[in-house]
Amino acid sequence: MAELLTIGELARRTGLSVSAIRFYEGRGLVQSLRTAGNQRRFLRGDIRRLSFILIGQRVGLSLAEIEHELASLPQGRNPSRGDWEKIATRIHDGLNERIALLERTRDLLGGCIGCGCLSLDTCRLYNRDDRAGRAGPGPRYLLGDKPAGA
Template identity: 50%
Template structure:
């Protein structure tokens, strides 16, 4: 199996060397070490990096990518069937995010109109004053 230096892997994957180190710290990719303690990557890392980059572009958290990669065998690049399974898993999350953004887009004018001065009336941050049931003081809106 052909091994790639850090620079070669970064160049071929279209990422910075620091991105490779970051992905490795997150457990998304793995390297081997030479006797001189230099990193070397198996060529299959290029496909894993491609999957990571696509997932990042559509907003999939790296944690979700890591969970998907955990089900893949080591030493084999993700194939078409693997990608189909991963993308099917992420589809629901993306659909929920799209629905949230559409809801925000449709109500953004009302939100801007209120100026966030009346959180009891804000249909985005506090629909039906649901946060009031949690007691006084500020509450964090996470989109849920």
């Protein structure tokens, strides 16, 4: 049988707290095996699963999205390179959309973001009479709408 890790070893390897690992186990994102003494043991591949959770959350994936992707991985064996490549392919476009939103935020946040606030001097130029507000709520230009005449 593959080398198994205690929950403490898994915590040390991932940087997660033991309670966080238990939380993710409770959500079904990792599964432990139990010893005769009812102690948790984890596959080494769970390091990668937990690392995916951490990275996924840092790049803006919701826990539901992460759960959906991890559900596609096999249980009882370490995921293969091909398993991970399938996940990467599925989330690729969504990550590109998030990157584009972050870049727009970075580039527009110091100026007008088309929120309809009319509080900045440039709003009179870019969002006259709150045209951006007609397209819907929120920061319209940041969400990808273009100012009239742009």
